[in-house]
Amino acid sequence: MASQIHFLDIKGKPLLSRDYKGDIPTNTIEKFPLLLLELENAADDGDFKPFVHSQGINYIFINHNNLYLCALTRKNENIMAIIVFLSKLIEVLTQYFKSLEEESIRDNFVIIYELLDEMMDYGVPQTTDTKILKEYITQDYYKLVRSTPSHLVQPPNAVTNAVSWRKDGIFYKKNEAFLDVVESINMLINASGQVLNSEILGEVKIKSHLSGMPDLRLGLNDKGIFSSSSDLEAGEQTANAKGIEMEDIKFHQCVRLSKFENERIITFIPPDGEFTLMSYRLSSAQYLMKPLLLVNCKFKVHKHSRIEILCSIRAQIKKKSTANNVEVIIPIPEDADTPKFVPEYGTVKWIPEKSCVIWKLKTFPGGKQFHMRAELGLPAVTDPEDILSKKPIKVNFSIPYFTTSGIQVRYLRINEPKLQYQSYPWVRYITQSGDDYTVRTK
Structure with a gap:
């Protein structure tokens, strides 16, 4: 499917490469930064694509943490299949190194080459399950090299079995x-x-x-x-x-x-x-x-003085159901200060660094309705109406035993x-x- 896999930095400079078929010159990837620049210019017209074709070569790529993962192929391959493999490669490497970035690639060349060889064979994806890969490709790579041949870690049977996502011999006392x-x-x-x-x-x-x-x-x-x-x-x-x-x-x-x-x-x-x-x-x-939790919030602005907030929330779920950990995140002007809160139920907290007020209700029975009043000082000269009209109220909740x-x-x-x-x-x-x-x- 893919002839070559390349890891490049944000400027398009190669960090690590793997050639699977040998049918594409190794210096072909040097053209990628120029092709990417042309593609970005074309994207201004709404024509952005995750691939580019040049002189008989397909460049398929994705971006992650200021890195480019690029696959090269000569044939007319399934673009989405290659993109899915590159995404899975990022997922596996992230689980190995916690964070996939330029520094972690430079620190783990050997492990990455081992993974590339196991995950793809002659350009065809093979094993992409992290749990199976971690059984025989470990961070302690040098110890594996120094071991005697009789003690080398062999790939588990799951790699060649039809059930590649599960190993043999799993046992639990309580199933x-x-x-x-x-x-x-x-x-x-x-x-x-x-x-x-x-x-x-x-x-x-x-x-x-x-x-x-x-x-x-x-x-x-x-x-x-x-x-x-x-x-x-x-x-x-x-x-x-x-x-x-x-x-x-x-x-x-x-x-x-x-x-x-x-x-x-x-x-x-x-x-x-x-x-x-x-x-x-x-x-x-x-x-x-209908909304499971319906929020109605009214703002009354006294210019150069204060802002009043009257908020109500109603649980439009069955009485036997209960919403847990409800949060109503209400936007306020950035320069608001001296808050005063009067909640009918729950607690209210002012978060000045996020310019919002959070009303928290730990448990909220179905069919109930609660109110909250808030007042904050508003010393600024700017009109807060524009700010309040642009920022919506966000609601978080969890309802168990209900779909x-x-x-x-x-x-x-x-x-x-x-x-x-x-x-x-x-x-x-x-x-x-x-x-x-x-x-x-x-």
Whole structure:
């Protein structure tokens, strides 16, 4: 797939290179800085691409921490596949060195060459699982070289097995599997409480403490979400489906995709430890929902004197549900001072370095509503109205035992054909605010 892999600094100067095929001259990468400059100039017209073609050579690159990782190839390869490999290479090196930057590359030439040789063979990606790589490529490289041949660390069987993400011989006294369904809500709400845009980003996470080579089968309640487009066209919909389809569904490599495509059943042999089994997205075009926590904030500005804030928050969730660790982050003018707070519930803190006030409510039962009054001095001559209109209110929260989409785990069956042990699956649901749950003030 790739003939060469190059690590370059921010100016395009090569730091480390690996040639897999020998079909491209080694000095070809010297043209990359000029090609990158031309590409950046073209980007001013909205035509930026993560690759460039010049004189029969494809340069595919990504940027990370003032570094460029660039792959060279002669043939018309799958650009996205190479970009995914470069991203995975960054992930592996980051887990080895904590931070991938120019200094860590210069300090770890030998280890990086070892990893490049194991992760790619003749330009074709092989093993990219950090847990497997760390079994036989360690930071203590020189000790491996000085050892006698009979004691050299050999690659584990997982590298050549069909199950490359899990090693043999794993044993636990108590066999358990913990499954978390985590949904993050991104929502844009205007000052009158109307939802302008929203989306649900969901993940099914598993923490596996299981012996041997267990085979797991996961059953979800909403078959309609997983039904094919042909089924929907034929009119086959469940009561839960209501025409809603998950977008951007991504599975971990351990999932048997053919089984899912044919039977809509999720079966897999899990990696050891924590991993994300599945991720999905529901957009506002398919899923209409009201704000889980509705914030209404009024500002009254007395010019050259003070600013008054009246804020209310209502939990629009079921009474049996409770939101935890709620934070309402309210923007204020940079020069505001001498704050006074009167919260009906919770605590309020002034953060002058971030020009905001944070109202914290540790637990917030469903159906409840609370108010908070604040007053701050405003000595500046500048008009604060412009500042307040540009900065939205941000809301953070977490709601356990609740999913917005309604997805539920019907069963998680664990079978280990050789050991035949008794296992204990645990399931938990969490809905939380995403990175962009905001309320406009104007």
